[in-house]
Amino acid sequence: MSQEVHVAETRTLRVTGKEPVADGVVALTLADPAGARLPDWTPGAHIDLILPGGLVRQYSLCGDRWNPYTYRIAVLREPAGRGGSAYIHDVLDLGEAVGLGGPRNNFPLVPADRYLFIAGGIGITPLLPMVAQADLLGADWALLYGGRREASIAFLENLAGYGDRVQIRPQDRYGLLDLPAFVDGHRPGTRVYSCGPAPLLAAVEQACADLPPHTLRIERFVAAAHGRPLRSTPFQVELARTGTVLTVPAHSSVLDVITAAGADVLSSCRQGVCGTCEVTVLAGEPDHRDSVLDDAERAAGTCMFVCVSRSRTDRLVLDL
Structure with missing residues (x-):
C-alpha cells in the first residue's frame, strides 16, 4: 500500500560567483538557472545548501535582500568539519548546480529603538543584512566585530562605509572583545543581536545577564547543553496526514524514525541549531532540546526540531 509522505520543498540553483572575502572564507553567489526570481527573505534568514552527494549545510544569507535574483552566502573553511566547507572551497566551481532549501528565519530582526550587534568571525553573516536594514530605517545602532586577525575578518569593505558605528577588533591587536563596555549604558527599547563561536556567545550572555528579558537574541553554531531528556522511555509519534503511528525508542531520534518510515524531512546540523528540520506539532507536548526557540515558543509547543x-507525553501528533 502506498503512503503519502511530506516532501521538503527544494529547488536547484547555480553558482554564479565565488570569491575570497577573508583568509579561509569564500562568498558564493547563487541564482536560478533560468533567471527566475528567488523567494524573498528577511534579515537573519538562512538557506539549506544541498551539495552533490546529499550533504546539507546551513548558511546565513548575507547579500542584498532587495536583489530578487541572487542569494549570497559566505563559507568558512572548517578543518575539523564534516566535509561540506572543504567541498565548497576546493571542489565547487562556477556554473555547478546545488540544491536549495528555504529560506527560513529563526533569527528575525524585530522592531526596536536601538540595536547593538556583536559578531565573532563568520558570525557576521546573519548580522550584515540586519545592519543594512537598521541603517536603512535610520535606527540607532552599533556593531562590535571581532576575529583572530584582521586578515580573517570578512566583509571589511562592506562595513567601511558605516564609519564609527562599526568597531573592528582583531584579537591579536585588541585582545578579547570588551563586551561590558559595549553594552554599558543600555537604554529601554534596545535589542542585542549576536552570532559567533560558543565562547563569545557565553560571554555575551554574561554581559547581558542584567538586561530586561528578551533583550538579547543569539544564533549558535554549536548546540547548547540541555542535560538528559525528560523521559527515558519510548514514545509514539503519529504522522497525521497518513495516520501512521511509529514508536521512537529511547536511543533513536524522532528524525531517524520518521525518515525511516518515508517522511522526507530536510535536515542539516542534527544538533538543534539550524532549524532546518522544523515540524508542526498538532498534539502532545514536545521536550524541546534545540538551541533555536525562545521561551515563549517553547511554551506554545506548536513546533519542534525533530533531530x-x-x-x-506518550504520543506526539505531527503534521506529516
Missing part, C-alpha cells in the same frame, strides 16, 4: 527534541 534533537523528544516528547514529554
Whole structure:
C-alpha cells in the first residue's frame, strides 16, 4: 500500500560567483538557472545548501535582500568539519548546480529603538543584512566585530562605509572583545543581536545577564547543553496526514524514525541549531532540546526540531 509522505520543498540553483572575502572564507553567489526570481527573505534568514552527494549545510544569507535574483552566502573553511566547507572551497566551481532549501528565519530582526550587534568571525553573516536594514530605517545602532586577525575578518569593505558605528577588533591587536563596555549604558527599547563561536556567545550572555528579558537574541553554531531528556522511555509519534503511528525508542531520534518510515524531512546540523528540520506539532507536548526557540515558543509547543527534541507525553501528533 502506498503512503503519502511530506516532501521538503527544494529547488536547484547555480553558482554564479565565488570569491575570497577573508583568509579561509569564500562568498558564493547563487541564482536560478533560468533567471527566475528567488523567494524573498528577511534579515537573519538562512538557506539549506544541498551539495552533490546529499550533504546539507546551513548558511546565513548575507547579500542584498532587495536583489530578487541572487542569494549570497559566505563559507568558512572548517578543518575539523564534516566535509561540506572543504567541498565548497576546493571542489565547487562556477556554473555547478546545488540544491536549495528555504529560506527560513529563526533569527528575525524585530522592531526596536536601538540595536547593538556583536559578531565573532563568520558570525557576521546573519548580522550584515540586519545592519543594512537598521541603517536603512535610520535606527540607532552599533556593531562590535571581532576575529583572530584582521586578515580573517570578512566583509571589511562592506562595513567601511558605516564609519564609527562599526568597531573592528582583531584579537591579536585588541585582545578579547570588551563586551561590558559595549553594552554599558543600555537604554529601554534596545535589542542585542549576536552570532559567533560558543565562547563569545557565553560571554555575551554574561554581559547581558542584567538586561530586561528578551533583550538579547543569539544564533549558535554549536548546540547548547540541555542535560538528559525528560523521559527515558519510548514514545509514539503519529504522522497525521497518513495516520501512521511509529514508536521512537529511547536511543533513536524522532528524525531517524520518521525518515525511516518515508517522511522526507530536510535536515542539516542534527544538533538543534539550524532549524532546518522544523515540524508542526498538532498534539502532545514536545521536550524541546534545540538551541533555536525562545521561551515563549517553547511554551506554545506548536513546533519542534525533530533531530534533537523528544516528547514529554506518550504520543506526539505531527503534521506529516
